[in-house]
Amino acid sequence: MAKDVSIEQRRKARVRKAIRERAYGRPRLSVFRSSKQIYAQIIDDENGQTLVSASSIEKENRESLKTGANVDAAKVVGKLLAARATAKGVTQVVFDRGAYMYHGRVKALADGAREGGLQF
Template sequence: MAVIAKKRLESRIARHARVRKTVNGTPERPRLAVRRTLSNMIAQIIDDVSHKSLVQVSTSSKDFQAKFGELTKTEQSKKLGNLIADEAKAKGISAVVFDRGGYIYHGRVQALAEGAREGGLQF
């Protein structure tokens, strides 16, 4: 691993650890965690008290790619935010705490958050 890439990863992990000290999901207001890879986004709603994942969606799933595979990654992230908001509302979740995972609130992470807000999630 190149030195710059290693430092970037270590910095993101440190930012995430710093944020996770204060951001915790409760049964009333679970945590919306974001994971970003070079090609995909994963969004997960987690109850940290019971250590359970309540809802999870990903851009790598076959049904998501069948519907939105031709869109850009940022547009896919916005659709993913709408999708997680719909699934969360189906499970009775209306308010969450947003955990950006140490990523900068910009680009795909911001698009996912805006899509979730448009879908009806409050955070």
């Protein structure tokens, strides 16, 4: 019996495989987008550790943002993640969009991270 794997899971695996091949030891900036919030974390795959994370559900972001599900919130989360990463000494990452297309909130998060000083 064939394994039932969804299109999203196959796309996510395909993207992650391409990232691993081209990472050259850089940590991975992973994005998760739900219908109400957006989350991002920088992961060191060699050691299996999360170095830095940020989300729109954090208290400081909840108070300043109208909602966590728009482009403005994603840009704020990207800038916050970049600030935390540079404080930890991480300047270069590989962007992992997961199964999401690179537009809208995912693109806004990436642009915010770039504005904050991350290079990818």
